[in-house]
Amino acid sequence: MTDDEQELGITESKSHNTGDWYAEVVRKAGLASYGPEGMSGFIVTRPRGYALWEAVQNALDAEFKDTGVQNAYFPVFIPESYLEREKDVVEGFDPEVAWVTQGGHEELDERLAVRPTSESIIAPYIAQWVRSHRDLPMRVNQWCSVVRWEATETKPFFRTKEFLWQEGHTAHETDEGAWEETMLRLDQYESLYEDVLAIPVLRGQKPPHDTFPGAKTTTTVEALMPDGKSVQGATSHHLGQSFAEAFDITFSDEQEEERVAHTTSWGVSWRCLGALIMTHSDEQGLVLPPTVAPTQxxxxxxxxxxxxxxxxxxxxxxxxxxxxxxxxxxxxxxxxxxxxxxxxxxxxxxxxxxxxxxxxxxxxxxxxxxxxxxxxxxxxxxxxxxxxxxxxxxxxxxKLYAAAEETLDGAVREADDRAEILGTLGRHGGYVETPWCGDVDCEAEIKEQIAAEIVMVPFEDDDELIGTDHEETCGVCGEPAERTAYFAKSY
RNA sequence: GGGGCCGUAGGGUAGUGGUAUCCUCGCUGCCUUGGGUGCAGUGGACCUGAGUUCGACUCUCAGCGGCCCCA
Incomplete structure (x- = not known):
C-alpha cells in the first residue's frame, strides 16, 4: 500500500531521477499536459502553467516599454525567399524548419516556413520604416510562438517543438548603439531571473562557434539546474551589419550619406519556466516565488x-x-x-x-x-x-534565492588540465572554469568525451585573461590561453 | 545521430492465449476538519494498426508516445 499512500503527490526523487520527477511535477501541479497523439514534442499549457508565463510577460513587457520598445506582430509564416536572404540563418535553421506547402486544396507557388525566428520577416519591414537617422534607434518586439522541429528528445517547457517566447528586434546608427542595446536586454533578462524568478545566473557570451547564425556576438544568462546541467536562460545578440546588409536596413545620416544600420535581436522563451520549476520545486511538488505564483x-x-x-x-x-x-x-x-x-x-x-x-x-x-x-x-x-x-x-x-545561490556557488569549480576538467565534470556536473586558447577543437575534445561544452565565456571586461600578461595555458591543449571558458553539460 | 527501458480506467499496480485489481479518481447520499486514508452505492482501461489464432490485453511486426544513457 505504500504506492497508494503516495499516489496523490510526487513519487519520484528529485536528486536521483530528475527527469521523471520533473515530468511528474509538471503534470501533477497542473501546469501542462502532453500534446495529442502523433505530435510528440508539443504540450498543452494549462491555466496554472500559462499564468506563470503571463507573470513573466508582465514583468518583462513593462521593462521593455520603459526602455523604448514597442510591441508589434508579424505573420507566423515566412516565405522561403525571405528566409534565404540571410544565408547563415538558412543554414542554421534548415534542419528544424516546418514547411507549409498547401493552402486549402491548392499547392502553393512558394512554400512557407513556420517561423523558427522572425529576423527575416521583421528586418524587411524595419528596412522600409527606417529612412533617416532620426528614425533610429528603432525597436520592435513581438510575443509569439515559434516552431523548431527538433529531432532530439523533448521536455515540457525546456524543449518543445513549438514554444512561446518574445523576440525583440532593433536597429541602430552605430555599432556602439547596438552593443548597448544588446547589453541592456541582457541586463533585463538577468533581472528577470534574479528579481522575479529567484534564480541566480551567470552572464557572459557564447563562444564564437556557438553564436546565433549571422550574429557578431551572442550573449547569454546561464542558470544551473539541480542535476548539474546548465540551461541557457535567455539570449541577446549583437547582429552587426550582416542582417542590415542582407535586408537593406539603411539610413541617411546627418551628412545625407547612406549608411548601413547595426541590428540586434534578443529573446526569452518559456524555457525560463522550466528552469523555475526545476530549480525550486521539491518532492512535495511545485515551489514558486510569490512574484510569479498565480495564487500567492x-x-x-x-x-x-x-x-x-x-x-x-x-x-x-x-x-x-x-x-x-x-x-x-x-x-x-x-x-x-x-x-x-x-x-x-x-x-x-x-x-x-x-x-x-x-x-x-x-x-x-x-x-x-x-x-x-x-x-x-x-x-x-x-x-x-x-x-x-x-x-x-x-x-x-x-529563502528561494539563497538556496539557489548556494547551489550555484558550490557548482563552479576550477580546473587547469584535461583530466581535471573531465574528472570534475564527471564527478560533480556543474560548471568548470578553465583557461582556454579559443580554439573550437579544444571544446570538441571535451564534448566528445563527456558531452559537455563551453556554455559561457565571461565578457571581455570581466575576463582577466584578456589583454594582460599571464602564464595561463589552455586547459585542453596547453597553448597560451586567451579567454576563460565555462564548461558544462547543458539542456 | 546511436543504444536501452517502457506504454493496462483520472492516478497507481499486477497478470494471464479465454476481459484484473487498488485508490486519497469521478458521480450520488450520509459524515465534518489542527498534516491527504469516515461509511455505503456506483462508474470507468488493456496506446494504434496489421499479422498469427476458434479467440489477442497477452505472441510477432510496424507505427505513435514517454523516460533514461551515450554522441
Missing part, C-alpha cells in the same frame, strides 16, 4: 462543528482584506476535504504562503503563516495582515 496565499480554515461559523467568518475577513490589498488569495473553504489534504494539495501546486485559521487563531486574534519552501510556521497578529503577508513574501523569496 491560501487561507485554510480549520473548524469543529461548534466553531465553524466564527472560524469561517474570520477567514473570510482576512481573505477580503488581502484581496483589497491586491494580493492573489484563495480561501479554501471546501468542506469535503480536511485541512491536511488541503495543505498537501496547495503544497503540490506551489502556493508560496499558507494561512491557517482555527479557533485558536480566532480567540487570540492571530494568524498562523506557513512558508511553502521549508514549512516554517510563524504566528502573527491579525492586524495589518496585508503588510505582514508582504513581509513574508519577501522572506519566502529570499
Amino acid at each position: 496565499v491560501v487561507v485554510v480554515p480549520i473548524w469543529q462543528s461548534d466553531t465553524r461559523e466564527e472560524v469561517l467568518e474570520y477567514a473570510e475577513g482576512v481573505t477580503a482584506e488581502l484581496e483589497d490589498a491586491g494580493i492573489s488569495v484563495e480561501l479554501d473553504d471546501r468542506d469535503e476535504r480536511n485541512p491536511g489534504f488541503k495543505f498537501n494539495e496547495h503544497e503540490l501546486n506551489g502556493v508560496p504562503l499558507r494561512i491557517e485559521i482555527g479557533p485558536n487563531e480566532v480567540d487570540d486574534e492571530e494568524l498562523t503563516l506557513v512558508h511553502r519552501p521549508d514549512g516554517e510556521s510563524v504566528v502573527e497578529d491579525r492586524d495589518d495582515v496585508a503588510e505582514t503577508v508582504e513581509r513574508h513574501f519577501d522572506e519566502v523569496y529570499a
Whole structure:
C-alpha cells in the first residue's frame, strides 16, 4: 500500500531521477499536459502553467516599454525567399524548419516556413520604416510562438517543438548603439531571473562557434539546474551589419550619406519556466516565488462543528482584506476535504504562503503563516495582515534565492588540465572554469568525451585573461590561453 | 545521430492465449476538519494498426508516445 499512500503527490526523487520527477511535477501541479497523439514534442499549457508565463510577460513587457520598445506582430509564416536572404540563418535553421506547402486544396507557388525566428520577416519591414537617422534607434518586439522541429528528445517547457517566447528586434546608427542595446536586454533578462524568478545566473557570451547564425556576438544568462546541467536562460545578440546588409536596413545620416544600420535581436522563451520549476520545486511538488505564483496565499480554515461559523467568518475577513490589498488569495473553504489534504494539495501546486485559521487563531486574534519552501510556521497578529503577508513574501523569496545561490556557488569549480576538467565534470556536473586558447577543437575534445561544452565565456571586461600578461595555458591543449571558458553539460 | 527501458480506467499496480485489481479518481447520499486514508452505492482501461489464432490485453511486426544513457 505504500504506492497508494503516495499516489496523490510526487513519487519520484528529485536528486536521483530528475527527469521523471520533473515530468511528474509538471503534470501533477497542473501546469501542462502532453500534446495529442502523433505530435510528440508539443504540450498543452494549462491555466496554472500559462499564468506563470503571463507573470513573466508582465514583468518583462513593462521593462521593455520603459526602455523604448514597442510591441508589434508579424505573420507566423515566412516565405522561403525571405528566409534565404540571410544565408547563415538558412543554414542554421534548415534542419528544424516546418514547411507549409498547401493552402486549402491548392499547392502553393512558394512554400512557407513556420517561423523558427522572425529576423527575416521583421528586418524587411524595419528596412522600409527606417529612412533617416532620426528614425533610429528603432525597436520592435513581438510575443509569439515559434516552431523548431527538433529531432532530439523533448521536455515540457525546456524543449518543445513549438514554444512561446518574445523576440525583440532593433536597429541602430552605430555599432556602439547596438552593443548597448544588446547589453541592456541582457541586463533585463538577468533581472528577470534574479528579481522575479529567484534564480541566480551567470552572464557572459557564447563562444564564437556557438553564436546565433549571422550574429557578431551572442550573449547569454546561464542558470544551473539541480542535476548539474546548465540551461541557457535567455539570449541577446549583437547582429552587426550582416542582417542590415542582407535586408537593406539603411539610413541617411546627418551628412545625407547612406549608411548601413547595426541590428540586434534578443529573446526569452518559456524555457525560463522550466528552469523555475526545476530549480525550486521539491518532492512535495511545485515551489514558486510569490512574484510569479498565480495564487500567492491560501487561507485554510480549520473548524469543529461548534466553531465553524466564527472560524469561517474570520477567514473570510482576512481573505477580503488581502484581496483589497491586491494580493492573489484563495480561501479554501471546501468542506469535503480536511485541512491536511488541503495543505498537501496547495503544497503540490506551489502556493508560496499558507494561512491557517482555527479557533485558536480566532480567540487570540492571530494568524498562523506557513512558508511553502521549508514549512516554517510563524504566528502573527491579525492586524495589518496585508503588510505582514508582504513581509513574508519577501522572506519566502529570499529563502528561494539563497538556496539557489548556494547551489550555484558550490557548482563552479576550477580546473587547469584535461583530466581535471573531465574528472570534475564527471564527478560533480556543474560548471568548470578553465583557461582556454579559443580554439573550437579544444571544446570538441571535451564534448566528445563527456558531452559537455563551453556554455559561457565571461565578457571581455570581466575576463582577466584578456589583454594582460599571464602564464595561463589552455586547459585542453596547453597553448597560451586567451579567454576563460565555462564548461558544462547543458539542456 | 546511436543504444536501452517502457506504454493496462483520472492516478497507481499486477497478470494471464479465454476481459484484473487498488485508490486519497469521478458521480450520488450520509459524515465534518489542527498534516491527504469516515461509511455505503456506483462508474470507468488493456496506446494504434496489421499479422498469427476458434479467440489477442497477452505472441510477432510496424507505427505513435514517454523516460533514461551515450554522441
